[in-house]
Amino acid sequence: MIRSTHLPLLITIATFILAYTLCASQYPAMLSTRVVANLLTDNAFLGIAAVGMTFVILSGGIDLSVGSVIAFTGVFLAVIMRDTSIHPLAAFALVLAVTIAFGAAMGAMIHYLEMPPFIVTLAGMFLARGAAYVLSTDSVPIAHEFYDTLQSLYWKAPGGGRFRLTGIIMLLTFLTGIIVAHRTKFGQNVYAVGGGLPTARLMGVPLAQTTIGIYATSGGLAGLAGIVFSLYTSAGYSLATVGVELDAIAAVVIGGTLLTGGTGFVAGTFFGILIMGLIQTFIVFDGTLSSWWTKIVIGGLLFGFILLQKGLTWATTLRRKPATEFAAQS
Amino acid sequence: MASTQSPVLECKGISKFFPGAIALDAVDLKLYPGEVHALLGENGAGKSTLIKCLTGAYRRDGGMILLDGEEVSPRSTQDSQKLGIGTVYQEVNLLPNLTIAENLFLGRQPMRGGFIAQRKMHAMAKDLLAEFGLKVNPAEPLETYSVAVQQVVAIARAVELSGKVLILDEPTASLDRDEVQLVFSVIEKLKARGLAIVFITHFLDQVFEISDRATVLRNGRVIGTRELAGTTQTDIVTLMLGRQLEDRIHDRAPSEAGDTLIELKNFGRRGVMEPFDLTVRKGEVVGLAGLLGSGRTETSNLIFGAIHADQGEALLEGQRISLKSPRDAIGHRFALCPEDRKNDGIVGDLSVRENIILALQARQGWFRPLPKAKINELAEAYVKALDIRLASLDMPIRLLSGGNQQKVLLARWLATNPSFLILDEPTRGIDVGAHAEIIALIERLREDGMALLVASSELEELVAYSTRVIVLRDRRQVRELKGDEITTANIVTAIADEQMAEAV
Numbered sequence: 001m002i003r004s005t006h007l008p009l010l011i012t013i014a015t016f017i018l019a020y021t022l023c024a025s026q027y028p029a030m031l032s033t034r035v036v037a038n039l040l041t042d043n044a045f046l047g048i049a050a051v052g053m054t055f056v057i058l059s060g061g062i063d064l065s066v067g068s069v070i071a072f073t074g075v076f077l078a079v080i081m082r083d084t085s086i087h088p089l090a091a092f093a094l095v096l097a098v099t100i101a102f103g104a105a106m107g108a109m110i111h112y113l114e115m116p117p118f119i120v121t122l123a124g125m126f127l128a129r130g131a132a133y134v135l136s137t138d139s140v141p142i143a144h145e146f147y148d149t150l151q152s153l154y155w156k157a158p159g160g161g162r163f164r165l166t167g168i169i170m171l172l173t174f175l176t177g178i179i180v181a182h183r184t185k186f187g188q189n190v191y192a193v194g195g196g197l198p199t200a201r202l203m204g205v206p207l208a209q210t211t212i213g214i215y216a217t218s219g220g221l222a223g224l225a226g227i228v229f230s231l232y233t234s235a236g237y238s239l240a241t242v243g244v245e246l247d248a249i250a251a252v253v254i255g256g257t258l259l260t261g262g263t264g265f266v267a268g269t270f271f272g273i274l275i276m277g278l279i280q281t282f283i284v285f286d287g288t289l290s291s292w293w294t295k296i297v298i299g300g301l302l303f304g305f306i307l308l309q310k311g312l313t314w315a316t317t318l319r320r321k322p323a324t325e326f327a328a329q330s
Numbered sequence: 331m332a333s334t335q336s337p338v339l340e341c342k343g344i345s346k347f348f349p350g351a352i353a354l355d356a357v358d359l360k361l362y363p364g365e366v367h368a369l370l371g372e373n374g375a376g377k378s379t380l381i382k383c384l385t386g387a388y389r390r391d392g393g394m395i396l397l398d399g400e401e402v403s404p405r406s407t408q409d410s411q412k413l414g415i416g417t418v419y420q421e422v423n424l425l426p427n428l429t430i431a432e433n434l435f436l437g438r439q440p441m442r443g444g445f446i447a448q449r450k451m452h453a454m455a456k457d458l459l460a461e462f463g464l465k466v467n468p469a470e471p472l473e474t475y476s477v478a479v480q481q482v483v484a485i486a487r488a489v490e491l492s493g494k495v496l497i498l499d500e501p502t503a504s505l506d507r508d509e510v511q512l513v514f515s516v517i518e519k520l521k522a523r524g525l526a527i528v529f530i531t532h533f534l535d536q537v538f539e540i541s542d543r544a545t546v547l548r549n550g551r552v553i554g555t556r557e558l559a560g561t562t563q564t565d566i567v568t569l570m571l572g573r574q575l576e577d578r579i580h581d582r583a584p585s586e587a588g589d590t591l592i593e594l595k596n597f598g599r600r601g602v603m604e605p606f607d608l609t610v611r612k613g614e615v616v617g618l619a620g621l622l623g624s625g626r627t628e629t630s631n632l633i634f635g636a637i638h639a640d641q642g643e644a645l646l647e648g649q650r651i652s653l654k655s656p657r658d659a660i661g662h663r664f665a666l667c668p669e670d671r672k673n674d675g676i677v678g679d680l681s682v683r684e685n686i687i688l689a690l691q692a693r694q695g696w697f698r699p700l701p702k703a704k705i706n707e708l709a710e711a712y713v714k715a716l717d718i719r720l721a722s723l724d725m726p727i728r729l730l731s732g733g734n735q736q737k738v739l740l741a742r743w744l745a746t747n748p749s750f751l752i753l754d755e756p757t758r759g760i761d762v763g764a765h766a767e768i769i770a771l772i773e774r775l776r777e778d779g780m781a782l783l784v785a786s787s788e789l790e791e792l793v794a795y796s797t798r799v800i801v802l803r804d805r806r807q808v809r810e811l812k813g814d815e816i817t818t819a820n821i822v823t824a825i826a827d828e829q830m831a832e833a834v
Contacts, residue, residue, distance in 0.1 A: 179445070182446075185446070188432060188446065195427040196425055196426075202423050204407075204408045204411070262427035
């Protein structure tokens with residue numbers, strides 16, 4: 001059943017289908033599985049980070065530290081594998097623990113000190129970026145045979161598309177995100193916090209646990225995105241992924257999630273990522289357009305979706321259902 | 331009947347002290363199963379403090395709360411909920427973005443294999459609400475339903491969570507007549523189930539319609555508890571105010587008012603208010619009557635420049651003036667107490683003192699601060715003159731009760747020594763006592779020669795203090811009533827007549 005809250009999601013999906021149809025009508029080659037596979041592979045790290053961002057924005061917050069955490073993760077992995085003989089899997093576990101703890105610490109500050117998420121995660125952004133610089137200012141290559149193994153894992157679809165491990169990880173992350181958002185108490189609490197903090201408190205939502213959980217999730221997923229990014233680039237560089245948090249926010253908003261919190265879908269973010277990736281692919285196919293057009297189109301889309309959200313909010317208040325559905329009193 | 335049972339909840343000598351004030355002084359209260367018990371009192375009488383002690387929002391400083399004979403000390407709202415005391419407030423404390431089912435079961439969702447069993451939750455929600463006579467789709471977001479439905483959902487949640495005592499804190503304040511009936515039908519059902527219900531409201535009619543007994547508080551003490559079956563409204567009001575209500579019939583002020591102060595010609599704004607003419611003289615109160623949405627607030631805002639008029643002209647003592655913004659209007663010594671006190675009036679976190687001098691300081695310009703001694707003198711004078719009840723001038727205004735906030739707003743504008751005072755719904759949401767005081771104040775200001783324009787939905791009130799009444803309908807002035815013509819019946823006819831004429 002279609003509900004008014006599903007409308008932004010449906011519009012996002014319709015936008016994606018429309019955009020893909022337009023692209024394909026101009027360049028039929030864009031329908032090939034290669035393009036689809038690359039769409040997933042190239043945006044895997046952004047998609048994973050955007051899942052975390054969706055939870056943060058659903059709760060009415062914002063996480064500006066994401067890009068820095070991804071860069072930090074990359075540098076951390078590269079340096080630790082260069083300087084020690086630690087196995088990459090152990091390094092992954094270690095870096096995930098660090099980023100989860102980092103996110104949780106930001107969540108704790110936001111909750112206990114009642115600080116705005118904007119400022120706390122801004123501090124986190126500088127901290128993580130700074131930590132990455134301290135580890136190394138150069139691009140550190142990662143050369144480990146396990147990395148080669150991971151990178152060579154793919155499923156070759158008919159048509160030549162290679163669905164790589166990183167793309168699969170992103171899909172799994174989205175799937176898990178959807179289930180967590182709608183089918184767990186934690187997910188419900190995230191929506192509740194986004195709907196109104198004082199009310200959520202009165203209704204008995206464990207605020208500390210939820211807020212810390214949200215930012216730990218975002219931190220952890222940024223860490224996972226960093227791992228995926230290091231698999232993608234085979235290096236760790238402290239100057240990488242500057243401003244990725246803003247791309248993630250854009251994907252979340254294009255995906256139909258309200259920036260004020262409380263309304264939206266993780267699935268929407270997936271299509272937001274696909275739309276952004278699609279624009280980039282189109283520009284590559286075209287070959288004559290400057291790649292900065294991506295930014296312009298995304299900017300236009302964002303404006304469009306913000307207007308749409310405003311319109312929908314307004315329409316919902318207008319169409320309040322009166323008490324007439326009250327069963328007749330006898 | 332009730333006395334033969336043992337009480338569900340018993341308060342014995344509850345006391346609560348605030349710095350500089352005794353909020354509750356040894357309050358006793360007994361609640362029996364299956365009764366609706368109204369809690370009455372002026373603003374600041376201690377109703378909300380008592381409720382907050384019961385729900386754990388405040389810790390009591392003395393006394394005992396017995397629930398089913400055992401002493402309890404709830405530390406938080408959750409705590410009291412677990413004990414069996416549920417509360418529903420005027421503003422629906424549910425999450426508008428979640429579905430009805432999610433709101434009902436948040437925190438105790440039915441689980442299956444570690445995940446929320448949505449289908450089961452929806453079925454449970456449907457059954458639960460059906461018991462209350464509500465047929466809604468539990469999978470829809472709460473915000474798609476009217477406030478009345480939301481209120482019933484809030485009651486359903488509270489009852490489900492607690493189930494012994496239900497406290498309803500002004501649940502009907504923002505509902506219309508039909509919706510009130512809806513909530514009352516739910517209360518009747520709960521009563522039949524044997525719940526003890528505390529009902530707080532400013533509407534005495536509603537108290538008599540639904541309640542069995544009433545306890546009246548004044549200044550933090552219990553003045554009396556009455557079986558309502560054998561009591562009249564006058565008895566209750568007398569208890570609440572502690573004095574006989576003076577007869578409202580009084581000599582109407584002669585409309586031989588002074589010189590014309592302000593004259594508006596063909597004043598209006600497209601899509602907001604049809605152009606109108608209006609003259610207000612010194613020493614007269616012009617009342618604005620009309621249904622909701624008829625243009626009362628729009629008229630006030632236009633004159634004050636809060637809405638910019640796109641046609642017509644304004645004359646102040648014969649001189650053309652511009653009223654493009656509230657700043658202009660304040661410059662001409664106009665003042666407006668807005669209808670929406672919380673959003674347009676008070677600055678909640680500033681102190682009472684700062685709120686009082688706000689308009690005066692704004693008119694003077696922020697670079698010429700008022701001397702501290704002058705500020706104190708002014709604030710103290712108005713607190714005394716208007717009988718504003720507060721612990722200290724330094725307390726944030728949001729902590730005051732509605733009636734006292736309204737008086738602070740009046741003080742703010744009176745401090746600017748206005749020649750023309752516009753009041754939009756000056757008595758909304760305040761109790762009987764403060765109500766009478768504000769009416770008295772309006773009359774005193776008129777006698778002092780001030781020109782007033784008062785918009786109100788309470789016709790009796792308009793009849794009491796207006797020297798002229800202008801009736802609005804559909805954003806137009808339809809009728810002006812003077813002198814002896816001003817009666818409730820005439821105002822109603824003026825609104826209704828027009829409607830009949832339109833229907834032809």
